[in-house]
Amino acid sequence: xxPESLRYTMDHEWVGEQNGLCVVGITDYAQEQxxxxxxxxxxxxxxxxxRGEEAAVVESVKAASDVxxxxxxxxxxxxxxxxxxxxxxxxxxxxxxxxxxxKKYDAVEYAxxxxxxxxxxxxxxx
Amino acid sequence: xxxxxxxxxxxRRAVSLEPLDVPEAPLSTEFCRxxxxxxxxxxxxxxxxxxxxxxxxxxGVDSHFYPLGSCxxxxxPKVSELVAALxxxxxxxxxxxxxxxxxxxxxGALELVFETERMLAEIGGMKAGCLQPMAGAHGELxxxxxxxxxxxxxxxxxxxxILIPDSAHGTNPATAAxxxxxxxxxxxxxxxxxxxxxxxxxxxxxxxxxMMTCPNTHGLFEPKVHEVAERAHAVDAxxxxxxxxxxxxxxxCRPGDLGFxxxxxxxxxxxxxxxxxxxxxxxxxxxxxxxxxYLPGPKVVKGPDGYTLExxxxxxxxxxxxxxxxLIAVRAYAFLRHYGGDGLASVGENAVLNANYMFARLRxxxxxxxxxxxxxxxxxxxxxxxxxxVHALDIAKALLDRGFHAPTIYFPMTVRECLMIxxxxxxxxxxxxxxxxxxxxIARLVDEDPNALHAAPVxxxxxxxxxxxxxxxxxxxxxx
Numbered sequence: 001x002x003p004e005s006l007r008y009t010m011d012h013e014w015v016g017e018q019n020g021l022c023v024v025g026i027t028d029y030a031q032e033q034x035x036x037x038x039x040x041x042x043x044x045x046x047x048x049x050x051r052g053e054e055a056a057v058v059e060s061v062k063a064a065s066d067v068x069x070x071x072x073x074x075x076x077x078x079x080x081x082x083x084x085x086x087x088x089x090x091x092x093x094x095x096x097x098x099x100x101x102x103k104k105y106d107a108v109e110y111a112x113x114x115x116x117x118x119x120x121x122x123x124x125x126x
Numbered sequence: 127x128x129x130x131x132x133x134x135x136x137x138r139r140a141v142s143l144e145p146l147d148v149p150e151a152p153l154s155t156e157f158c159r160x161x162x163x164x165x166x167x168x169x170x171x172x173x174x175x176x177x178x179x180x181x182x183x184x185x186g187v188d189s190h191f192y193p194l195g196s197c198x199x200x201x202x203p204k205v206s207e208l209v210a211a212l213x214x215x216x217x218x219x220x221x222x223x224x225x226x227x228x229x230x231x232x233x234g235a236l237e238l239v240f241e242t243e244r245m246l247a248e249i250g251g252m253k254a255g256c257l258q259p260m261a262g263a264h265g266e267l268x269x270x271x272x273x274x275x276x277x278x279x280x281x282x283x284x285x286x287x288i289l290i291p292d293s294a295h296g297t298n299p300a301t302a303a304x305x306x307x308x309x310x311x312x313x314x315x316x317x318x319x320x321x322x323x324x325x326x327x328x329x330x331x332x333x334x335x336x337m338m339t340c341p342n343t344h345g346l347f348e349p350k351v352h353e354v355a356e357r358a359h360a361v362d363a364x365x366x367x368x369x370x371x372x373x374x375x376x377x378x379c380r381p382g383d384l385g386f387x388x389x390x391x392x393x394x395x396x397x398x399x400x401x402x403x404x405x406x407x408x409x410x411x412x413x414x415x416x417x418x419x420y421l422p423g424p425k426v427v428k429g430p431d432g433y434t435l436e437x438x439x440x441x442x443x444x445x446x447x448x449x450x451x452x453l454i455a456v457r458a459y460a461f462l463r464h465y466g467g468d469g470l471a472s473v474g475e476n477a478v479l480n481a482n483y484m485f486a487r488l489r490x491x492x493x494x495x496x497x498x499x500x501x502x503x504x505x506x507x508x509x510x511x512x513x514x515x516v517h518a519l520d521i522a523k524a525l526l527d528r529g530f531h532a533p534t535i536y537f538p539m540t541v542r543e544c545l546m547i548x549x550x551x552x553x554x555x556x557x558x559x560x561x562x563x564x565x566x567x568i569a570r571l572v573d574e575d576p577n578a579l580h581a582a583p584v585x586x587x588x589x590x591x592x593x594x595x596x597x598x599x600x601x602x603x604x605x606x
Binding site for chain 2: 035059
């Protein structure tokens with residue numbers, strides 16, 4: 001997906017709308033900070049998530065981090081491939097390295113997420 | 127270096143067993159192997175050379191500077207080892223502490239437990255200590271379970287949350303979760319200390335406790351710690367002091383006086399006992415008035431006829447068999463008696479002085495993570511170097527080639543490309559200068575020869591390890 005058309009959280013998750021679902025992954029900045037990813041744990045299909053709730057876990061050679069639900073919704077699909085090929089998170093964070101897709105998501109919360117420009121400014125300030 | 131299995135030659139032996147001179151007893155076939163164990167077949171000299179050579183690859187404080195921030199790899203005085211090796215301590219059977227009838231024959235050991243707990247409580251500004259927990263994280267668990275026991279006893283069933291700053295060691299949230307609490311993270315400010323307003327916001331009636339490390343893992347003293355204690359106590363939340371960094375303030379400032387209710391001591395960090403892994407460890411705890419009734423038991427009590435073991439009626443129960451890693455407590459006791467009160471204060475002073483000396487020498491070439499002075503460790507960021515393609519990991523590996531253990535890297539996670547340096551109080555100015563010179567040389571190489579840094583280490587027994595493969599393809603060898 002094109003990073004410029006995505007929305008972002010302060011915890012470095014990205015969100016993109018695709019065929020009525022919200023795709024969620026972690027940003028290029030996040031994968032660079034984490035270093036080589038060695039383990040990904042995804043939510044279960046059908047799981048209902050509230051905004052800010054722990055949704056997934058990502059572990060690298062440096063650290064283990066929680067991935068939070070950027071907005072409320074129900075898990076419709078998960079990327080099983082990324083659980084086996086964890087380096088996809090490093091190689092293609094906005095594409096094949098996606099984590100999960102949400103349905104019945106909250107459109108108001110989506111609108112509240114940072115734009116690409118805002119997120120870039122946020123990262124540069126760190 | 128060859129593995130001992132590669133040195134194996136069929137039929138070679140180090141030991142010849144005596145012929146069997148007792149009748150052979152039958153063993154059920156379910157316990158018998160069907161094939162021989164694939165053990166190496168080597169001679170005695172092979173074994174001696176193999177392990178002597180291996181021992182020479184050891185890297186430790188006794189041979190090298192080891193500025194591993196947050197871990198406090200400090201020198202263990204050999205006199206403490208001598209004391210711990212005295213047969214009256216080393217050969218004492220732990221069961222002597224389990225029945226009244228044995229008390230007369232282990233008075234010395236009971237006195238040592240009593241005195242060490244008393245001294246730790248005094249250093250912490252607490253009411254009583256307990257040596258049971260086997261290591262720092264175990265001490266944390268004991269402390270948080272004490273907080274749970276307190277709320278259970280008061281019927282505070284609504285208190286289910288523990289607040290922890292984002293700079294905390296990972297053991298804090300793990301401990302709170304293990305004790306059955308929900309964890310809420312409090313962010314740090316740009317200055318590197320806990321965001322007080324965010325804490326006040328989160329401090330509602332459901333909060334059972336607040337865990338703090340002070341100085342924190344950024345090497346900074348939490349300036350509002352006293353206000354945090356007041357606010358926490360106002361909602362009957364208790365304050366936990368993570369003693370990981372007590373070595374910065376020991377003899378100068380007491381957590382109990384700051385308002386903390388419970389704390390653990392990493393005896394290796396502050397009182398120079400062997401570090402964990404090679405340890406064993408000790409995570410002794412101490413408590414203030416509020417938690418006194420719940421302390422793990424039994425307790426050593428001093429009476430007119432000597433020392434006795436007494437049960438604590440409302441005790442949370444045992445945290446370990448006997449008195450934890452008793453011989454580690456013996457070493458800490460020796461250290462405490464050796465230094466005394468004034469000496470202990472100088473431990474903190476020198477640890478802080480050394481860290482600030484290194485900080486001052488390095489903060490030009492490397493980005494200081496926070497403004498101002500540090501406490502016992504300094505936190506730098508290799509972000510400027512990373513922008514040129516040389517990362518904290520490369521710098522760490524290059525230091526190995528120069529005869530130093532690397533500092534802690536990528537922790538705390540709040541700092542990008544983090545390098546965390548802790549010299550401890552025992553290092554000389556010359557040693558710290560050698561290390562700083564190496565760091566400055568590496569900073570120059572970032573511009574002049576970055577490839578040399580990417581290739582490091584080149585002088586170690588093994589080259590750079592494939593960390594991803596090590597994490598993903600863990601091979602637990604199993605003899606079958």
